[in-house]
Every structure is written in C-alpha cells, then in structure tokens.
Amino acid sequence: MTRPVPGLVLDRRRFLRLSTLGAGAVGLGALGFGTAACSSGTSGEQAAAADLDYILPTDPEVAAAEAARPSSGATASFALAASAGAVDLGGRIVNTWTYGGAAVAPELRLSKGDRVRVSVDNGLPQETTLHWHGIRIRNDMDGAAPVTQPPIDADGGRFEYDFIAPDPGTHWYHSHSGLQADRGLFGAMIVEDPNDATGADADAVLVLDDWIDGLGTTPDAVLAALNPQISGHGHGGHGGSSAPMTHSGDEMTAAQQLVSQGHGDSVPLGGMTQHIAYPLHLVNGRPPNDPAVIEAPAGQRLRLRVINAAAETPYRFAVAGHELTVVAVDGFDVRPATADTVIVGMAQRVDMLVTVRSGAWPVVAKVEGREGYASTVLRSHDAVPMPNPDVGGRIPELDGRLLLESELRPAEAVMLDEREADRDYRIELIQAGDRYVWGMAGPDAGKLVMKPGERVRITMVNSSTMWHPMHTHGHTFAVPAYGGLRRDTVNVLPGTELAIEFDADNPGEWMFHCHNAYHFEAGMTANLRYIR
Numbered sequence: 001m002t003r004p005v006p007g008l009v010l011d012r013r014r015f016l017r018l019s020t021l022g023a024g025a026v027g028l029g030a031l032g033f034g035t036a037a038c039s040s041g042t043s044g045e046q047a048a049a050a051d052l053d054y055i056l057p058t059d060p061e062v063a064a065a066e067a068a069r070p071s072s073g074a075t076a077s078f079a080l081a082a083s084a085g086a087v088d089l090g091g092r093i094v095n096t097w098t099y100g101g102a103a104v105a106p107e108l109r110l111s112k113g114d115r116v117r118v119s120v121d122n123g124l125p126q127e128t129t130l131h132w133h134g135i136r137i138r139n140d141m142d143g144a145a146p147v148t149q150p151p152i153d154a155d156g157g158r159f160e161y162d163f164i165a166p167d168p169g170t171h172w173y174h175s176h177s178g179l180q181a182d183r184g185l186f187g188a189m190i191v192e193d194p195n196d197a198t199g200a201d202a203d204a205v206l207v208l209d210d211w212i213d214g215l216g217t218t219p220d221a222v223l224a225a226l227n228p229q230i231s232g233h234g235h236g237g238h239g240g241s242s243a244p245m246t247h248s249g250d251e252m253t254a255a256q257q258l259v260s261q262g263h264g265d266s267v268p269l270g271g272m273t274q275h276i277a278y279p280l281h282l283v284n285g286r287p288p289n290d291p292a293v294i295e296a297p298a299g300q301r302l303r304l305r306v307i308n309a310a311a312e313t314p315y316r317f318a319v320a321g322h323e324l325t326v327v328a329v330d331g332f333d334v335r336p337a338t339a340d341t342v343i344v345g346m347a348q349r350v351d352m353l354v355t356v357r358s359g360a361w362p363v364v365a366k367v368e369g370r371e372g373y374a375s376t377v378l379r380s381h382d383a384v385p386m387p388n389p390d391v392g393g394r395i396p397e398l399d400g401r402l403l404l405e406s407e408l409r410p411a412e413a414v415m416l417d418e419r420e421a422d423r424d425y426r427i428e429l430i431q432a433g434d435r436y437v438w439g440m441a442g443p444d445a446g447k448l449v450m451k452p453g454e455r456v457r458i459t460m461v462n463s464s465t466m467w468h469p470m471h472t473h474g475h476t477f478a479v480p481a482y483g484g485l486r487r488d489t490v491n492v493l494p495g496t497e498l499a500i501e502f503d504a505d506n507p508g509e510w511m512f513h514c515h516n517a518y519h520f521e522a523g524m525t526a527n528l529r530y531i532r
Helices: 006-018 023-030 043-050 060-067 219-226 249-259 517-521
Strands: 075-089 092-099 108-111 115-122 130-133 157-164 169-175 186-192 202-211 280-283 294-296 301-308 315-319 324-329 332-339 341-344 349-355 360-367 373-380 423-431 438-441 448-450 455-462 468-472 477-479 485-487 489-492 497-503 509-514 525-530
Touching (some): 075 108, 115 130, 130 157, 169 349, 186 202, 202 294, 202 360, 219 517, 280 360, 324 485, 341 349, 423 448, 455 468, 468 497, 489 497, 509 517
Parallel strands (some): 075 115, 108 186, 202 301, 423 455, 448 525
Antiparallel strands (some): 115 157, 130 169, 169 186, 202 280, 301 349, 315 341, 315 360, 324 332, 324 349, 360 373, 423 438, 468 489, 468 509, 477 485, 477 497
16 A cells, blocks of 8 residues: 655655745746746745745644544445456447446445445556545545656555545546556546435436547547647656656547547637547546447436546536426536536536436537537437437537526535635736646746635736646635635636636645646646645
8 A cells, every 4th residue: 555654744844935836837837937927936936935834634624624534423335446458448449447337437325424444456557546536535535646646656556545525526537647547447436425415316427438449549648739848747746657658659649630620619618718629528438339338217306417537528408308407517506507418527526416317318518619529319208219329419509599608507505605815816827828738837837835714815917728627626616706606626718717716624735727638747736735
C-alpha cells in the first residue's frame, strides 16, 4: 500500500513556502512563457509567501475536520482494479485502460454519511490516482498527486481510500493522473439521501463520455497533436507518469486528423466549444448502435442522473416525447424547472425527473456545437423493442426549450448564508497567444490562500476565446450571479466574468482547475491553500 513518507512531506512543505506561483502559472513558464505573463509577484510578495504557515494534507487539522463530519455509522467497501485490456464498443474492439474491464467503471452506491473504503490495485504500466469528484473529502484522500498523496505505483501498487461521504447526490470518480480519465478510468458514485424530497419512484444513472482511445490513436497522441511543445513531457506534471510519451506515426496521423477538423461553435456557450472531433460518444460505456436500454413501467416518476464524464465535449441532452424537470445539479437541489433540453458541461451532473410514457423513446446527448452524439433508449415495460435503436441523434426536443445554467436557482435548504467575503480574489483565464497553452493570470493567481472559517470569493475573468468548466476540489461553491446556485463545476463563458463563493471549511491543499482535460494538462490549474 502506497503511503506518504516523512521525507515527501518535508520536501512538499519547503516547496510550498518557497513557491509564489500557482500551478497554472508554473505550467506556462515551463513551456517558454515567462512567469511575468502569469503573475505580477514581486520579491516582497515572495518574502511574504515564504513566511506563510501552510496546512498540509497530513496535518492534524485535516483529521480533525474529518472527525467532525456527521457519520451514518455504516461502512461501504469497494475494490477497484485498474488494468489494460480489450473492450467491445458496439462491435469495435479497442485496447484501453479500465476499472473492471468495461468502458465505464462500476457504479458505487452508498448513503449520506457512510464511511467509504475503496482499495485500488494498479495493474497499469503507469502510476495512477483516484479522485472523488464532488465529495467534500478529507484532503489526504483527494487523489491529486503529488499534492495530496504519492501516486499509486505502476504494475502492482495499491492504495486504500478511506473517508466519510457527507454530501448526498450524483457524483463520480475518475483517475486524476494525466489523461487517464480520457480512457475508461471513471465511474458514477451515487450518495443516496435518506431525506430525498424529489418524489422520484426510481432512478437511472447515465454516464456520458467522448471516446478516442484505441480508435487509431490515444489521448496522449491527441495532446501532442494539439501542442507539440508539450509532447514528451509525460502528463504535464499533474500526477501522471514522468516518463516521456512516445507515439507511433499512425497514432500521430490519426490524432492530427481529429484536431484538424475545426472547432465546435455554440451560442449558449459563447462561441468556440471543442478542438477535437471525437469519433465516438457513449452512454454508460455503450455506443448508439448497442445501447444499454433503460426500462421502467409506464407512469413511473423516473430520476435521470446524468453525468458528463467527457474530456472535452459538452452535451445537449433530451428524451424524445418527454418533458424534463431539473431537480438537482452537482448533487445540490434546485428549484424544480422544466425544459425540453439542457446542456451539461464536462464534469457537471444534472438530475431530472421524467414521467415515463408508454413506448420506446430515444434518449440523446448531442454534442453541443458540432456533429456527434451519444444515445440510448427509454422503454416502458409494455413496449416492444425498437427495430433500430440508433435514431441518428436527431429528436425534436433538442431544438425545444433550452434551460440554461444561468436560469437555475438553488433550493432554499442548500443556499449559503449571506456574509461578506474575507478574501476576494480575481484571476484571469488565458490562452498563451495562439498556442494550445492555457493558464491563470493576474496577481492573485498564485496566492489563493485562506484560513479556516473564512468566506472566499474568486472572480474568474475569461479573456480566452473558449468556455471553461471550472472546478474546485474539496469544496462546493455558490454562484452569486445565479441566485446563489450551488455547484462544484461551473461554466465560464468567453469574454465574461463570473464569481464563486465558498466557506473555507475543509483544510489542506486543493486543486482548482478547468475540467476540459486538455486545458488542464496544458496548464489551466492552480492550488487553493490553507494557512494558520
């Protein structure tokens, strides 16, 4: 079992006290862009940072915060084994990396307040970690190497994650090492709420994903095609293997073709949406020609838990013949809102109710802004199977009433209390020229610090030409511009600014990054650091 060692902790503490630049700024500097482009830090600021007393993942404050979480007294135990192998994608046999041999990992289901114990065996040829997305987890179990743990060794390493899951809702888990999650290393994590008030009779989990691995190329070859400047640098320093990546000529040719087909474009997302023309899109690990059908009795009030596990693709989701009632996002209840279709950004989750109608109905997640779709079928028990379940991704509801993220409002029970911010930061989301290099800029970008108990406000100014789904580890936030909507991942549109607010109630060091996997690998990440 991989465990932190004293030397690592001491080295990390020394690094933190000497560092004044966020990870995103460091990433840009390492690629030939001077640090002045990312921070206006002066020698005086460096001296001040050196005097800060950071709370580290192994410090007592982390254990104390965990001990204070309400517990159900029950334990949910699981075992996951990461390995390489062949997967059948509707007749296409691809070699990839998975937990358990399928294109989506097993669903983990537990109850609010349960203690979660998950052993992870790493049979991959690379180091790995596992991140629990959306859970206010203890810092040393967050799975963000090298910040919160050493990576799990390749070829036989093991680590046991052990934490309380205090937050009910639709969450997910995924590798946080390089681009491993753009293979099959992700799955749903459902934390049931014993006091659920949505009125759902049952639920169905739908994990959406864009797929590229084994279809002539790999995610790492695609990253190299997007920006040859960072090829050969392993996984960008974000927890992956430090060994240089090599790609065959055929893999690079295929990757270059996928990134040469132009970008997506969407009015709701403010313009440019994607750089990669993914060849396949999946629901629960299955392509449109081989769907995992959802079956339910007619008249049932069904809760659809939709998770966008894609690396680079936003989806417009709809169910033919059905109205959607959105009841939660990212695990937080919202005031019920009806629509025909919704957009789900990468890493976001949307829970919606449908009253099942008799018949067989296409369920479609259309790529927002360009061609492509994932689909499955909702079939009532009294309906006959559809002769061809693949309807080509075209249903009228996709052009119907679109419910925007900005129109959602939180349920009263999940709203943050109103209070003044103790710390008010401002960062800029940037692209370095016309190169595929992304980062965070401004005087605050490398010094996002806080003390336990403070209210923190971060205003994100998107000066780039693309939207960014921005995610905080270890914390959930309110979006004041959206009436205090609670989330852990929010879409920041190009040419706009958007603020988030959260309470500093989970000590340690946490990542704050864009959940476009390729933007993250290319530098758009920083750290949130607690100080005494």
